[in-house]
Amino acid sequence: MPAHPRDVLSTAQAGAVALPVCDHYSGVESRMRKSLQLQAEMTAEVGTCVFDVTLDCEDGAPVGGEAAHARLVTELALAAAPEARVGVRVHPVDHPAFEADMAQIAGQAGHRLRHIMIPKVESVDDVAHAERTLLRHFAPGLPLHALIESPAAVHRAFDIAAHPRVQSLSFGLMDFVSAHAGAIPADGMGIEGQFKHPLVLRAKLEIASAAHASGKVPSHGVVTEFNDTAALRRAAQRAARELGYTRMWSIHPNQIRPIVEAFAPDERQIDQASAILLAAAQADWAPINHGGVLHDRASYRLFWQVLQRAHATGRTLPAPAAAWF
Known part of the structure; x- marks a missing residue:
């Protein structure tokens, strides 16, 4: 039997981390509950x-009610279904509520979380601070995401x-634009600008390159025009293809x-990947000529x-390739 692709094609870097292609943020109680229910339904x-x-403390908590x-x-994290994928965005490391957030959330629900998002990360020192705080309250290897x-x-x-x-690294578009003291106009936050x-x-490309250089997941930030589905789809396609x-944030x-549709491979890509990999497996992963092209x-x-992404986004794979999953 030919070797499995994951055994032959694994690398220490490329594709080292696999996460769902969408990260949905909500911070209001009713919306957090609905988000968890929607996740269960779509699964x-x-x-x-x-x-x-990702349940949001930074923008979700009222001032004084942190x-x-x-x-x-x-x-909510503790009550979620065992198979649910739940993360939390805490306050920044220099916010008065950060330590309490980590003690409460990581300390009591860390075993149910998939990640903790740290906003407004300025340097690796902030990550080290967050890790030390995490380890004081929850020892196992809970990942941190950096905004x-x-x-x-x-x-x-x-x-x-x-x-x-x-x-994972995420790009915080609105704060990034605001940090330029008006040098970037407001439409730099918009769906086209x-x-x-x-x-x-440049910032988006730098973040994506940095993430890939370390085998991490680059996550594209928000599109605030949530009523314009066609424009959102175009933005997601550009983030993924260009x-x-x-991965990309959702706020609605x-x-x-x-x-999910924009980040999923299309039928042509799935068929091409399946055909080439099946031929490669039959050749014991030696080079092949497929349609006049060397692979x-x-x-x-x-x-x-491509096939891993197709499987992760719920796409149907041809029967021989589907047996790999």
């Missing part, structure tokens, strides 16, 4: 979990991504399916990643 429908739910909100988030939101943080993105505890302004585009992102339930393990690795 049953598709057969796999296609998005994470402790109560952290308790609510803890209760890059300033020009200085973009400059240090490679160092941040290289930290062993970091699993964020893909055109050179400083914003900028190298493998209507954004989840378009993001070897470098291209096999890419096509295996």
Whole structure:
């Protein structure tokens, strides 16, 4: 029997981390509950979990009500189904509520979480601070996600991504634009401007490159125009196809399916990847000629990643290739 692709094509770097392609944020109690319910429903429908739910303390907690909100988030995480994928965004490391967030949420619900998002990360020192705080309250290997939101943080993105505890880098568009003291106009936050302004585009590319350099997941930030589904789909496609992102934030339930669809391989890509990998397996993973094009393990690795993404987004695979999953 030919060797399994994951045994032949694994690398220490490329594709080292696999996460759902959509990360859905909610911070209001009713919306957090609905998000968890929607995750369960879509998992049953598709057969796999296609998005994470990140419960939000930073933007979700009312001023003065941070402790109560952290308790609510803890209760929701503990009450979620065992198979649910739940993360939490805590306050920044320099916020007065950070330590209490970590003690409450990681200390009591860390075993039910998939990640903790640390916002406004400025340097690897912030990650180290967050890790030390995490370990004081919850010892096992819970990943940290880092939100890059300033020009200085973009400059240090490679160092941040290289930290062993970091699993994913996200781009905080709105804070990044605001950090430029008006030098980037407001439309740099918009659905078109964020893909055109050179400083914003450069930041997105830098973050994606930094994440891939360390085998981490680059996660594209928000699109605030949540009622324009067609525009959201175009933005997600650009993030996935042009900028190298493998994950994207959702801030409204209507954004989840378009993001999943945009990041999923299409039928042509799935068929091509399946045909090439099946032929490669029959050749014991030696180089092959497929349709007049040479393929070897470098291209096999890419096509295996296509099939992994297809499976993770609930796409139907041809029967022979489906047996690999």
